[in-house]
Amino acid sequence: NVDSALFKAKSSGREGFAFYDQEQTEYARQRVELIAGLRHALENGELRVHYQPLHCLGDNRMIGVEALVRWQHPQRGLVPPGEFIPVAEDSGMISAIDAWVLEEACRQMVAWRSAGRSLQFVAVNISSRLFSRGELDQRVAQVLTDTGLPADCLELEVTESAVMDDPDQAQALLERLRSLGVRLAIDDFGTGYSSLARLKRLPVHKLKLDQSFVAGLPHDKDDLAITHAVIALAHNMDMKVLAEGVERSEQLEHLRQLGCDYVQGYLLGRPLAAADLHLG
Numbered sequence: 001n002v003d004s005a006l007f008k009a010k011s012s013g014r015e016g017f018a019f020y021d022q023e024q025t026e027y028a029r030q031r032v033e034l035i036a037g038l039r040h041a042l043e044n045g046e047l048r049v050h051y052q053p054l055h056c057l058g059d060n061r062m063i064g065v066e067a068l069v070r071w072q073h074p075q076r077g078l079v080p081p082g083e084f085i086p087v088a089e090d091s092g093m094i095s096a097i098d099a100w101v102l103e104e105a106c107r108q109m110v111a112w113r114s115a116g117r118s119l120q121f122v123a124v125n126i127s128s129r130l131f132s133r134g135e136l137d138q139r140v141a142q143v144l145t146d147t148g149l150p151a152d153c154l155e156l157e158v159t160e161s162a163v164m165d166d167p168d169q170a171q172a173l174l175e176r177l178r179s180l181g182v183r184l185a186i187d188d189f190g191t192g193y194s195s196l197a198r199l200k201r202l203p204v205h206k207l208k209l210d211q212s213f214v215a216g217l218p219h220d221k222d223d224l225a226i227t228h229a230v231i232a233l234a235h236n237m238d239m240k241v242l243a244e245g246v247e248r249s250e251q252l253e254h255l256r257q258l259g260c261d262y263v264q265g266y267l268l269g270r271p272l273a274a275a276d277l278h279l280g
């Protein structure tokens with residue numbers, strides 16, 4: 001616990017700093033261990049993909065699923081992505097993880113389609129690290145060829161901050177991806193300081209309103225205003241809106257009244273292994 005280490009360092013002089021160094025060393029050691037463990041996980045098949053339903057508010061049907069990675073750790077159990085994605089991003093391992101999830105999700109979608117499931121698409125998260133490298137379109141084209149999945153059955157989710165980091169580069173890459181025929185969504189929308197002029201020119205189908213704004217619905221006035229504004233903005237740009245993190249039916253009803261197109265959240269279904277998911 002770094003805070004209390006810092007406090008002790010300040011209050012006890014030299015010795016304290018030695019203690020702080022120890023904590024830093026411990027932190028670095030844990031990080032190295034995590035990176036090694038993650039590499040092992042990737043090579044030995046410990047990663048899993050779970051799928052969370054995405055619902056249409058108009059007819060209440062499941063239109064797609066979002067692929068979300070987990071680590072089935074031999075001792076720690078199922079580890080959520082928040083605990084290893086940041087380290088994977090720093091260490092560069094995220095590219096290999098995202099590539100694996102992409103292929104796995106496409107294969108699963110092909111299997112669902114041959115079993116006659118009515119899902120329209122599977123959505124896959126792309127890290128800013130992979131996105132900024134620019135050769136993503138070649139990799140996606142290759143996976144579609146290898147798996148035989150039609151391009152419009154794949155949606156790629158890129159965060160708003162990844163896009164706005166280098167908007168020119170992002171726009172060019174999104175256009176190349178779009179020309180492959182895949183669907184594109186901006187993830188965690190509302191948290192990344194978009195240039196609206198830029199947003200208008202992006203070949204994107206969908207904005208995913210970040211769950212932090214959905215959390216306060218319907219009582220928080222700011223969240224309500226932001227949700228309202230994002231829906232109007234998206235529709236004016238011929239984009240759809242999906243609200244993330246819907247947990248209560250009053251949120252769902254308000255989103256419906258506000259004209260939101262799609263919803264995702266624990267109220268409609270948690271992320272589950274493919275075998276546990278009930279599809280029509």
Ligand code: C2E
Nearest residue numbers: 068069080081082101125126127245246247264265266271
């Ligand atoms: P995200 O892409 O915004 O995904 C939505 C997250 O919200 C998921 O967390 C999901 O389980 C969670 N969620 C869904 N409905 C609710 C709800 O009603 N309430 C609450 N509190 N949470 C809800 P998860 O699976 O832990 O993933 C967290 C983040 O990790 C994702 O956020 C995404 O940024 C990242 N991530 C997950 N899988 C991948 C991946 O394969 N590649 C990359 N690059 N990032 C991934």
Ligand code: MG
Nearest residue numbers: 066125157187
């Ligand atoms: Mg996402």
Ligand code: MG
Nearest residue numbers: 187188208244
């Ligand atoms: Mg999101």
Ligand code: MG
Nearest residue numbers: 188210211244
């Ligand atoms: Mg999010």
